[in-house]
Amino acid sequence: MLDVQGMEVGPGTYLLGLYLPVSTRLRVGALGTPELPAGSYFYVGSALGPGGIAARLRHHVRRSQRPHWHIDYLRREADLVAALISEGSSRRECRWAAALEAHAVPVLDPRGFGASDCACGTHLFAGARWPGPAALLRRLREPLGASQLWSARRLARLAASRAR
Numbered sequence: 001m002l003d004v005q006g007m008e009v010g011p012g013t014y015l016l017g018l019y020l021p022v023s024t025r026l027r028v029g030a031l032g033t034p035e036l037p038a039g040s041y042f043y044v045g046s047a048l049g050p051g052g053i054a055a056r057l058r059h060h061v062r063r064s065q066r067p068h069w070h071i072d073y074l075r076r077e078a079d080l081v082a083a084l085i086s087e088g089s090s091r092r093e094c095r096w097a098a099a100l101e102a103h104a105v106p107v108l109d110p111r112g113f114g115a116s117d118c119a120c121g122t123h124l125f126a127g128a129r130w131p132g133p134a135a136l137l138r139r140l141r142e143p144l145g146a147s148q149l150w151s152a153r154r155l156a157r158l159a160a161s162r163a164r
């Protein structure tokens with residue numbers, strides 16, 4: 001477990017708010033080369049192993065030289081704007097994905113993005129032009145039961161900090 005800014009961040013579920021500045025054709029491994037329009041994107045994941053959410057967010061804050069997860073390919077092109085966090089050892093990412101759909105955030109093709117290990121169609125959602133990623137995360141915080149909302153500035157501090 002990592003101690004970040006004097007606060008312990010254990011295992012849990014997270015939701016990334018991203019902004020893609022220009023339309024981009026991604027090369028997403030086996031998922032092909034989808035063309036993504038510029039705009040807001042939302043990705044849900046969980047980090048239940050050693051290092052928990054802090055280690056995973058540190059991974060997402062840095063642009064991956066060798067992409068491992070689907071989200072790594074998008075992250076190379078998109079800015080990470082904010083993150084919602086809920087600590088706990090139960091896997092809540094699929095519930096969060098369903099909640100995102102309920103908030104009328106359109107599902108992005110190709111289906112299966114980030115959802116190779118579950119029954120969800122996707123764990124990546126595209127947003128309307130308004131609200132932006134940070135505003136939607138603020139709006140979703142209570143419905144999702146997320147305990148923390150991290151700003152881009154705080155995420156950058158996490159990236160600069162060292163794992164202990």
Ligand SMILES: [Zn+2]
Nearest residue numbers: 094115118120
């Ligand atoms: Zn799922």
